[in-house]
Amino acid sequence: MGRWEPDAGGRLAQAALALYGENGFENTTVAEIAERAGLTERTFFRHFADKREVLFAGGSALQELIVSVVADAPDSQAPIDAAAAGLEAAGEQFFVQERRDFSRQRQAVIASNPELQERELSKLAGLSTAIADALRRRGVDDPAAALTAEVAIAVFRTAFERWIDETNRHDFPQLVRESLDQLKALTAA
Amino acid sequence: MGRWEPDAGGRLAQAALALYGENGFENTTVAEIAERAGLTERTFFRHFADKREVLFAGGSALQELIVSVVADAPDSQAPIDAAAAGLEAAGEQFFVQERRDFSRQRQAVIASNPELQERELSKLAGLSTAIADALRRRGVDDPAAALTAEVAIAVFRTAFERWIDETNRHDFPQLVRESLDQLKALTAA
DNA sequence: TAGATTGATGACAGCGACTGACATCGGATC
DNA sequence: GATCCGATGTCAGTCGCTGTCATCAATCTA
Numbered sequence: 001m002g003r004w005e006p007d008a009g010g011r012l013a014q015a016a017l018a019l020y021g022e023n024g025f026e027n028t029t030v031a032e033i034a035e036r037a038g039l040t041e042r043t044f045f046r047h048f049a050d051k052r053e054v055l056f057a058g059g060s061a062l063q064e065l066i067v068s069v070v071a072d073a074p075d076s077q078a079p080i081d082a083a084a085a086g087l088e089a090a091g092e093q094f095f096v097q098e099r100r101d102f103s104r105q106r107q108a109v110i111a112s113n114p115e116l117q118e119r120e121l122s123k124l125a126g127l128s129t130a131i132a133d134a135l136r137r138r139g140v141d142d143p144a145a146a147l148t149a150e151v152a153i154a155v156f157r158t159a160f161e162r163w164i165d166e167t168n169r170h171d172f173p174q175l176v177r178e179s180l181d182q183l184k185a186l187t188a189a
Numbered sequence: 190m191g192r193w194e195p196d197a198g199g200r201l202a203q204a205a206l207a208l209y210g211e212n213g214f215e216n217t218t219v220a221e222i223a224e225r226a227g228l229t230e231r232t233f234f235r236h237f238a239d240k241r242e243v244l245f246a247g248g249s250a251l252q253e254l255i256v257s258v259v260a261d262a263p264d265s266q267a268p269i270d271a272a273a274a275g276l277e278a279a280g281e282q283f284f285v286q287e288r289r290d291f292s293r294q295r296q297a298v299i300a301s302n303p304e305l306q307e308r309e310l311s312k313l314a315g316l317s318t319a320i321a322d323a324l325r326r327r328g329v330d331d332p333a334a335a336l337t338a339e340v341a342i343a344v345f346r347t348a349f350e351r352w353i354d355e356t357n358r359h360d361f362p363q364l365v366r367e368s369l370d371q372l373k374a375l376t377a378a
Numbered sequence: 379t380a381g382a383t384t385g386a387t388g389a390c391a392g393c394g395a396c397t398g399a400c401a402t403c404g405g406a407t408c
Numbered sequence: 409g410a411t412c413c414g415a416t417g418t419c420a421g422t423c424g425c426t427g428t429c430a431t432c433a434a435t436c437t438a
Contacts, residue, residue: 002404002405002415003405003416004404004415004416008415029393029394029395030394030395031394039416039417040417040418041395042397042416042417042418042419043415043417045395045397046415046416049396051394051396114311118307118308118311119307121307121310121311122303122306122307122310125310143347143371143375144375147343147372147375150343154336154339158332182332183332183336186332186333186336187376191434192386192387192432192433192434193386193433218422218423218424219423219424219425220423228387228388229387229389230424231387231388231389231390231425232386234424234425234426235386235387238425239424239425240423240424240425
């Protein structure tokens with residue numbers, strides 16, 4: 001048995017999401033989050049750079065997975081399809097049925113606060129440049145790489161919104177494919 | 190003669206840009222900005238919502254101009270061309286030769302600080318939705334309106350980067366047209 | 379013209395996000 | 409068994425930002 005309860009970061013993230021949902025982001029203090037997690041405010045800032053980051057901690061693993069799939073895609077695959085394959089793979093690992101309620105709650109919190117929306121935009125921009133870099137390493141040149149990455153982000157957002165939707169019955173990879181097909185049809189017109 | 194020196198907001202913005210450039214955004218306190226402008230910290234926050242916003246105050250006028258041009262574009266014009274016309278008009282009014290140094294300095298400050306980059310992303314996202322709304326009012330339906338707006342933002346960013354560039358000799362509207370043409374050629378391939 | 383009103387600013391107290399420095403102590407290492 | 413290490417606690421401090429009330433020149437009003 002360790003000196004402390006395990007998974008301090010996870011407990012902090014869980015407490016934060018719960019409190020942000022209950023009282024709103026701006027009405028929640030970091031001290032309250034830490035207290036619910038059985039820790040101190042100082043420890044919160046050792047695990048997360050700031051009060052917003054606690055909602056985006058999982059993003060780096062997501063990004064790494066997408067980038068690795070794009071990097072390992074067969075050469076025959078078109079850039080946009082390689083990027084979409086990355087999104088599908090991410091969906092299979094991160095956006096699964098059991099996490100839908102969590103994702104919904106998290107997204108509701110983000111949607112209700114401008115500071116959190118700013119951070120989300122920043123994270124998506126970072127993901128876009130990471131995908132663009134991966135495409136360039138595949139030999140795609142600019143500005144095609146950057147544009148393809150931005151389109152991929154648009155597909156990702158669309159698919160995620162649909163996946164979150166109450167009435168949705170499809171899984172994330174399928175929604176990625178549908179969104180991508182619709183986009184292709186649009187640009188073909 | 191008034192009770193106070195005129196243009197308090199302008200003086201604050203000027204002092205802020207200078208200090209951010211001299212010492213960096215995070216090493217500059219709002220009290221310092223206010224002092225250089227001959228005002229108090231409290232007054233700063235009456236003119237600007239927060240320490241970042243002082244660099245983005247002009248953005249609303251830019252957005253309004255772009256939206257109005259998009260709204261008044263002839264019906265015969267394709268959505269993307271209407272959006273581009275808005276960007277060109279904005280360039281003629283805001284991105285003129287005399288302001289190039291100012292824009293460069295401002296952009297250098299933003300580029301050197303993540304918080305400011307977040308705010309800029311947020312402003313561009315707001316501009317994108319405003320353009321998309323204007324296009325919808327012209328009868329463009331989704332998702333074409335949203336996608337066209339995002340493409341317009343990409344064109345704007347590209348044109349702005351080139352306009353800022355030391356070696357550039359072209360004016361902003363021309364760079365908008367060039368960037369748009371390159372983008373069209375890309376999607377046509 | 380005297381008095382009321384307005385609007386931009388100042389003064390001040392206070393909260394909360396975030397940081398630096400140092401102490402603590404169970405577990406791993408040698 | 410001594411030593412080191414790493415996660416946490418404690419505490420003081422800075423700074424962004426807000427609420428509240430006072431000030432006072434300009435302007436309006438009776």
